[in-house]
Amino acid sequence: MSFVEYGELMKEGDTAIIFLGHDSMFPVKVQHGSQTQTKYGVIRHSADLIGKPFGSKVTCSKGGWVYVLHPTPELWTVNLPHRTQILYSTDISMITMMLELKPGSVVCESGTGSGSLSHAIIRTIAPTGHLYTVEFHQQRAEKAEEEFREHKVGHLVTVKNMDVCKSGFGVTDVADAVFLDIPSPWEAIGHAKEALKVKGGRICSFSPCIEQVQRTCLALEEHGFTELDTLEILLRVYDVRTVSLPIADLGAGTPSSLPCPAPQGVAQFKSGVPLKEVVGHTGYLTFATKSLF
Ligand SMILES: C[S@@+](CC[C@H](N)C(=O)[O-])C[C@H]1O[C@@H](n2cnc3c(N)ncnc32)[C@H](O)[C@@H]1O
CATH class of the missing domain: 3.10.330.20 (Vcp-like ATPase; Chain A, domain 2)
Incomplete structure (x- = not known):
């Protein structure tokens, strides 16, 4: 396995x-x-x-x-031991697509947190890609490393226990993509630029608050990133139910003295109803491209 x-x-x-x-x-x-x-x-x-x-x-x-x-990474996301807030499959799927990840991609990530996103990235970039993931909380970094080993993906990932805002990702000019899920992503944009390959490459930052997004966008522009795009993914779940409704007799012969036609039996049909309570806002995803020039 x-x-x-x-x-x-x-x-x-x-x-x-x-x-x-x-x-x-x-x-x-x-x-x-x-x-x-x-x-x-x-x-x-x-x-x-x-x-x-x-x-x-x-x-x-x-x-x-x-x-x-x-x-699978999807099952792990809904079963893993939570050490932090985590990213769920709705955001993860958009992140892997918009970062253009594929087998062989080199990716830098911070923070590692509970490793929910890391497992999905690793599955996408295997068998020849590599993930460098930076986590400044020592126990979280050690636990993530242990889980990657147990899940037989240790050879595809390097866990670094350091502060990404101070020390960066520990690699230069190699990454096809960078992902940030930290409280102050704007402080890591310069390091992200260094880690990305010399020309091109994509970045994504996840932040719950719009003020974080604003500061990150300013930092991205200052560092020459282009194609800035911020989006929020909201999942709308429909509950499929069997609904019973009386069949109205709308035909001729209805006595005009009745206020409404008498029902002629009951019809059952399937209907999709949006759930009254849905998972609301989790965070904004800001994407950008390292300029080719
Ligand atoms: C919300 S969690 C990341 C969750 C992760 N994306 C997942 O899906 O499991 C944020 C993590 O970033 C780490 N962190 C925050 N600031 C950091 C920094 N400057 N350098 C490295 N790690 C940092 C925190 O310790 C925490 O574990």
């Missing part, structure tokens, strides 16, 4: 996702002799997981069952 390559059978040390339903799943590290408790009973790793194919339906000790899924 690796986060960038599908593995058929579960092995010692693999990460697997125990799936009880879309709103109920969690990650486990597969280990000989370990047991995992679920509401359906115990899963015994040696008997129930090791040597079984990912995707198996596993019966727990109380008779209920779960699916055991192969990990």
Whole structure:
């Protein structure tokens, strides 16, 4: 198992996702002799997981069952242990596309945080690209490094424990793209420019507040970046429901003395209704291009 390559059978040390339903799943590290408790009973790793194919339906000790899924960056994002605020797939998908990431891309990121975005970047740039990720909180940097190793993607990423605003990314003229998710991104724009390849390259900065965006845009312009673009992605989820409505008789023969036609039975149909409560604003994404000249 690796986060960038599908593995058929579960092995010692693999990460697997125990799936009880879309709103109920969690990650486990597969280990000989370990047991995992679920509401359906115990899963015994040696008997129930090791040597079984990912995707198996596993019966727990109380008779209920779960699916055991192969990990992906998308599943990791909704299951990872939160050490910080994280980016979710809606923003991540726009970031990877607008930064034009592809296999072989070299990317610089700060901060690493909980590694949600990092896993998605690594999957996109594998097998020949590289991610340099900078995190100034020592425990977070160490934990991220440990997770990358456990997820068998350690060779695709270098974690640096330093302050990106003071020391930059530790690389010069190599990056195809830079991503910033820090409180004061404007202080890192000069370092981002240094890290980017000599000509061209894309940058993205994520900020919750418009005042941060304004300062970042000024810094981007000062450093000669072009094609500045700020956007906000809002996800609109529709609930699909079966709706029952009475069928009105609109035909001839309705007694004119009645105030409205009598209903002629009930019709059922599917309808999509936007949820009343939706995830609102998370942050603004500001993109720009390092000038070619
Ligand atoms: C919101 S989190 C990043 C979350 C990450 N994008 C994810 O998806 O999991 C911001 C991280 O930036 C780190 N950070 C803030 N300022 C920094 C700086 N100047 N240099 C390096 N890391 C910094 C924080 O310690 C924190 O872990």
